[in-house]
């Protein structure tokens with residue numbers, strides 16, 4: 523058969539899905555640009571539920587092997603939402619990962635800032651031509667409706683194209699802290715070796731929201747005196763075990779993850795191991811099904827800036843540098859987070875970072891493929 527015939531397949535169960543791939547500080551974003559079915563629901567959160575209930579096969583196909591991999595991250599564009607209709611947003615997005623659909627993603631937002639400027643295909647982004655460009659600053663403003671709310675991006679634009687040499691920035695939804703210095707008792711049965719070796723059974727964490735809920739913990743609290751930068755090889759597996767155990771313990775404590783208006787946002791997304799540096803922080807973020815974020819985790823930059831403000835480490839107008847263990851490898855590859863404004867619901871945080879294109883693909887599923895939704899592989903520790 524002619525393999526390219528597959529690309530013309532219109533069967534909803536198998537039809538071609540087109541994606542553009544980017545990375546932000548090393549973390550991938552697979553942007554679904556064509557072939558995704560229309561989602562049911564009036565609101566973006568209803569559409570998010572529909573994606574999980576009716577079209578999860580597509581997420582699995584794109585996020586898992588052999589078309590993706592266990593650390594893949596996705597962005598599904600949603601041209602029409604309740605806020606694009608009311609004129610409060612330009613386009614919507616759903617974020618997805620190895621386990622399901624998240625509520626906020628900073629690294630993907632930064633990637634989308636560039637992609638949405640660069641696409642001039644009105645089927646992909648119907649309101650593209652209505653974006654406001656400021657000739658004096660060279661910035662184009664873009665309002666992205668994420669599941670957590672509207673995120674306001676600013677993208678340097680030249681002649682209708684994003685400027686790859688400059689950072690994309692965004693102002694997030696109000697970020698806030700729900701618990702500080704919370705002592706968590708770790709039952710003996712799930713204590714990890716380093717904690718047992720340190721003869722401790724308690725771990726101190728902070729809980730903060732930046733469009734998604736994060737538990738923030740230092741490496742030392744988890745029993746790793748070498749800090750987060752010691753995370754490689756076998757130590758990485760130990761960090762994985764420790765953060766997974768902590769997440770299992772915290773997850774059912776719903777009161778820690780209370781959102782003022784939206785029950786769909788009330789869950790623990792990630793445990794992030796953080797360490798102060800002279801210029802800011804370096805972190806190791808385990809999120810969703812223990813994926814490791816290669817980027818400094820933009821939504822957790824929001825959460826950490828809110829925490830730093832509450833702790834008196836940052837004032838309005840001040841910011842610092844956020845790195846991941848991967849972004850640290852290249853100078854200037856991290857994010858900057860700045861406390862911009864205190865509002866009644868929390869702190870508005872500006873996050874800045876850079877993203878780059880890595881490719882574009884058309885994914886198909888052959889009729890007789892025995893693993894149409896792919897698979898994940900768990901390697902023994």
Ligand SMILES: O=C(O)[C@H]1NCC[C@@H]1O
Nearest residue numbers: 627628629815819820821
């Ligand atoms: O940058 C972020 O916010 C994200 N990166 C992967 C996990 C988080 O959603």
